[in-house]
Amino acid sequence: MAGEHTDDESQRGESNAATAAVLVIGDEILSGRTQDRNIGYIAQYLTGIGIDLREARVVADVEDEIIAAVDALRARYTYVFTTGGIGPTHDDITADAIAKAFGVPLEEHPRAIAALLKYLRPEDLNPARRRMARIPQGAKLVNNPVSKAPGFWIGNVIVMAGIPSVMHAMLDNVATELRTGVPVVSRTIKATCKEGDVAEGLGTIARNHANVAIGSYPYFSEGTSGTNIVLRSRDADALETAYNEVVQLVATVRHTGASPF
Amino acid sequence: MAGEHTDDESQRGESNAATAAVLVIGDEILSGRTQDRNIGYIAQYLTGIGIDLREARVVADVEDEIIAAVDALRARYTYVFTTGGIGPTHDDITADAIAKAFGVPLEEHPRAIAALLKYLRPEDLNPARRRMARIPQGAKLVNNPVSKAPGFWIGNVIVMAGIPSVMHAMLDNVATELRTGVPVVSRTIKATCKEGDVAEGLGTIARNHANVAIGSYPYFSEGTSGTNIVLRSRDADALETAYNEVVQLVATVRHTGASPF
Numbered sequence: 001m002a003g004e005h006t007d008d009e010s011q012r013g014e015s016n017a018a019t020a021a022v023l024v025i026g027d028e029i030l031s032g033r034t035q036d037r038n039i040g041y042i043a044q045y046l047t048g049i050g051i052d053l054r055e056a057r058v059v060a061d062v063e064d065e066i067i068a069a070v071d072a073l074r075a076r077y078t079y080v081f082t083t084g085g086i087g088p089t090h091d092d093i094t095a096d097a098i099a100k101a102f103g104v105p106l107e108e109h110p111r112a113i114a115a116l117l118k119y120l121r122p123e124d125l126n127p128a129r130r131r132m133a134r135i136p137q138g139a140k141l142v143n144n145p146v147s148k149a150p151g152f153w154i155g156n157v158i159v160m161a162g163i164p165s166v167m168h169a170m171l172d173n174v175a176t177e178l179r180t181g182v183p184v185v186s187r188t189i190k191a192t193c194k195e196g197d198v199a200e201g202l203g204t205i206a207r208n209h210a211n212v213a214i215g216s217y218p219y220f221s222e223g224t225s226g227t228n229i230v231l232r233s234r235d236a237d238a239l240e241t242a243y244n245e246v247v248q249l250v251a252t253v254r255h256t257g258a259s260p261f
Numbered sequence: 262m263a264g265e266h267t268d269d270e271s272q273r274g275e276s277n278a279a280t281a282a283v284l285v286i287g288d289e290i291l292s293g294r295t296q297d298r299n300i301g302y303i304a305q306y307l308t309g310i311g312i313d314l315r316e317a318r319v320v321a322d323v324e325d326e327i328i329a330a331v332d333a334l335r336a337r338y339t340y341v342f343t344t345g346g347i348g349p350t351h352d353d354i355t356a357d358a359i360a361k362a363f364g365v366p367l368e369e370h371p372r373a374i375a376a377l378l379k380y381l382r383p384e385d386l387n388p389a390r391r392r393m394a395r396i397p398q399g400a401k402l403v404n405n406p407v408s409k410a411p412g413f414w415i416g417n418v419i420v421m422a423g424i425p426s427v428m429h430a431m432l433d434n435v436a437t438e439l440r441t442g443v444p445v446v447s448r449t450i451k452a453t454c455k456e457g458d459v460a461e462g463l464g465t466i467a468r469n470h471a472n473v474a475i476g477s478y479p480y481f482s483e484g485t486s487g488t489n490i491v492l493r494s495r496d497a498d499a500l501e502t503a504y505n506e507v508v509q510l511v512a513t514v515r516h517t518g519a520s521p522f
Contacts, residue, residue: 027476030314032305033447033491034478037296039319044293053291055326056319058300061476065316088457088522089477090464119520120457128460129522147481147521163479186294196349196381199389203351215288215322216350217295218424220408230294259380260408261349261390 017181017234018078020046022056023069025084025094026162029058037164038083045171050181050234051079061085066097074101074157078179081171084162086151088128094159095152099136102154109135115148142170182234187243192226193253194218195261201249202229209242211235220260278442278495279339281307283317284330286345286355287423290319298425299344306432311442311495312340322346327358335362335418339440342432345423347412349389355420356413360397363415370396376409403431443495448504453487454514455479456522462510463490470503472496481521 022042028034039056046053054077059065066085073080085094099106112133116125132149135141142151142158144166151160151170160170191198195218206214212233219226229246233239283303289295300317307314315338320326327346334341346355360367373394377386393410396402403412403419405427412421412431421431452459456479467475473494480487490507494500 027474027493028478028491029300030304030317031445031447031493032301032303032308032314033476035298035301039290040293040296042293043291047293053293054321056291058317060315087477087479088460090460090467091476116520119522124457124520126457126461128464129457129520131460132457132522149522184292186292196385196387196390196393199349199351199392200387203389206351213288215294215352216348217289218348230289232288232292259377259385259390261380261393261410 018051018179019054019076020051020079020081021054021073021077023066023073023080023082024056024058024162025061025066025082026058027061027091030060038162038167041164041168042081042083042171045175048183049175049178050183051178052184061091061093063093063097063100066094067101070098070101070157074155078156080157082157082159083167086132086149086159086161088131092131095131095134095136098152098154098157098159101157102136102138104137104154106134107137108133109141109150111141112150115141115144115150119148143173145169145173184232184234185236185239186230186232187239188231189229189243189246189250190226191229191250191253193250194225194259195227196259197253198227198229198249201253202246205242205245205249208245209233209238212238212242214242214246218261225260279312279440280315280337281312281340281342282315282334282338284327284334284341284343285317285319285423286322286327286343287319288322288352291321299423299428302425302429303342303344303432306436308445310436310439311444312439313445322352322354324354324358324361327355328362331359331362331418335416339417341418343418343420344428347393347410347420347422349392353392356392356395356397359413359415359418359420362418363397363399365398365415367395368398369394370402370411372402373411376402376405376411380409404434406430406434445493445495446497446500447491447493448500449492450490450504450507450511451487452490452511452514454511455486455520456488457520458514459488459490459510462514463507466503466506466510469506470494470499473499473503475503475507479522486521 029036085092139152139154146166160167215230217228290297346353400413400415407427421428476491478489
């Protein structure tokens, strides 16, 4: 980060970029049963199309928690992407929560029913499965080529499945309609020096290049240690200049001591 | 989840259990450069010692964001575990943010300096590395057997490193002092039937066993699909009863149609 006390928009020179939050909904993540991989996937995806992911949250399958998180996030960011809780069982309450957050009724959507019937015989379309066709009034459907049951998009909130393969397909489907921007480009310097030996110089370079975010990530394992220095910016020239300064900095530092930092 | 419209404490019969949130601090997670594994690790760990993880958040290396998240979470949960941002570089601002959240100064802690000097020659203890010994006034140190630079514990907030191996050691160090509880026990039924065929029955079982959380997780990949049904409770008898009811339910359901749900 280029400076600690300035607003983060100006820090990165990205004030026109669309922003986003991810809201993962599911007890299974918070119990540790399932390792979330959706945050990381969406993070990479949005970075690639020039949308800044600013925050992620994981909440349980509890209606009030979902509503509170959706309301907090949709007020702050251009887009909110939710994953999870749109299946047919009693613990799938995302659609209910989103409808309440927006103050609209849930309605059975004819095209959602039609989508379900691509996989289901009419006699198998029981009340539980019909739940998956309940969409908040005014929402657009998000097609699901994998397993048919759709997600939806209401206001600035995009509701997707929790199963990664389904979520990936849904994200592909909505991406063409998102306000994308200039992607952030990054360069990484894998330095063998210690973080503590380049920290002061890195801080100076970061201060001098307000639109380049500089992160420092130490690594160490048996016998070897060093620092990955990652520079990120939408400004290719500034990135190049800062990169060269970091390369120069790293070249002047000796690998000292037994410390990993 | 046992019911949609009741308070989540009473849903699970867990009103005496300690609760927790995880706050992951780091641009690298939100850019997609690094896949977070700390949330899942802490989730499993806390579940194992009877503490309920209720929420997780990921925020950027931006001071105001860290302060806002810490304040929101520490007001709601028994414990808040943070990871990341306690190294020597300009983007490591967690200690500053936590001190501001608690309204106390940061002070160089003599035992933290002593810990750093186990790895460092005195001449290598430069201002950047000394930053790692700055601890909010009144905080206790959390020892770091891996790379020496300590975490700390202030109020109900436990500040740990972002590097998984270091975080694991810090969590082991604080675990003995946490208010632990009766662990939630879980049983899983891997059903070959579709989620939509057991959804109604599962909902009934969930309603009848308010202290058993029942989650349903469909799986499907080429040619095969089904549902993992996970029951979780602190009440072994209730868990056993609900488990038997789910086994019976699943046995009565035929595997129908081409739908994955």
